[in-house]
Amino acid sequence: MAGGAVPDRVPRLPRGVRLHDDRVRACRVLLGPERALMLDEVGAAILDEVDGMQSLSVISARLAARYLAPEAEIRADVEVFLTDLAERRLVEWSDA
Amino acid sequence: MPEGVLPPPPPPIALLAELTHRCPLSCPYCSNPTELVARAAELDTAEWVRLFREAAEMGVLQLHLSGGEPASRRDLETLVAEARSAGLYVNLVTSGIGLTEARLDRLEAAGLDHVQLSLQGVRADISDRIGGLTGGFERKIAVARSVVARGLPLTLNAVMHRQNLDDLEATIALAVELGARRIEVACVQFHGWAMLNRGALMPTREQTDRAKRIVADARDRLRGRLVIDFVPPDWHADLPKACMGGWGSTGLNIAPDGTVLPCHGAASIPGLVFPNVRQVSLAWAWAESAAFNAFRGTAWMPEPCRSCDRRAVDHGGCRCQAMAVLGDARAPDPVCRRTPGRAALDRLLADALASDSGLTMRAPPR
């Protein structure tokens, strides 16, 4: 387990929720039941890593390397972002 | 921008395609107009497919395949597949009647994204009475279970009014038991058929207050399990809702015969000529037609809306409600307590609450 004492988890997009390239608005959109969330660059970067296989720790490490930022900080941000989506049933978690 | 010229509207996000007005149910609050479109006048497969492509090109993201009952169309599977290939998120808005396992198999294979199942009541007795079809409830529950078993997201669209609002807790519990991801607690909006039935359907103030508490509590308790969207009965509110986010600002409807409308009720407004996709492109209807521009921006507004601090929040409320209650689509929404129209709405409200007339069921299209 890469996250130390904190248990690691794997996020995924449930069926019926998907990322869409919006060419008209020039952004990425998360589409789900009655929802269309226009994503900023950070949101899109996080969701691009959500493939149902990579854990929160792996995703955070990859984004930390990409943005040259401290991993703990990135992990906290990613977790808040994905937890909010999970509360709206746009993301599901499973055990690593 | 020179005075009197509107900036171009932002692209629409959602398209509601009323594929047909035919429906095996006859709900007394149906959002279809009281003048229903006959089968012979419906757009054909090729016309709908062209529209889906035009819509995606304009920036529409979500397509709601609705009716009537969309399963009354034999080409529903083809339409789903074509809409998906145009790049749209495809939602089926259905009563569930007519969706056999074989049809669900084909819809799933065609790439359907989400099913929104209407619920007329939480038990067979009330559901079948409101929907007007014996056995309808049983069929609906079977469809709900099949959708969930397939792993497709299910929304229950629970239409609530005086006769079933006391069942709200049981309705939310049913959504949880069925494994729905989302429930829409949609209190009836009083236009068209529902306006004719307001004496039987208008919820009481007490029911409304209780419903708000139940929803707030359930949202807390079920966070992460069930998404709850709530459309409260607005006649008991003090300020109007921002109907559809403002006229012609986020979405559009296409009626079975190709008429393009900003919302369900818009056809009730006299003096507006709504474009038809058999004559014009969808993009022109959205951006250029006089009907879609009639209530955009703030220049059309009367006082007190024009100088009100909420004008950018609620856009003066619902045009169709102003039409239905005051006979004037340009008036402020009569729900608003800052406007003189409220007195007329209060009179209708008191009459509706004092009445207990029977239901006038929706008639079938010719």
Ligand code: SF4
């Ligand atoms: S509201 Fe009832 S009658 Fe109207 S289309 Fe929906 S299921 Fe049919």
Ligand code: SF4
């Ligand atoms: S006066 Fe008009 S803009 Fe102001 S709250 Fe009432 S309806 Fe809305």
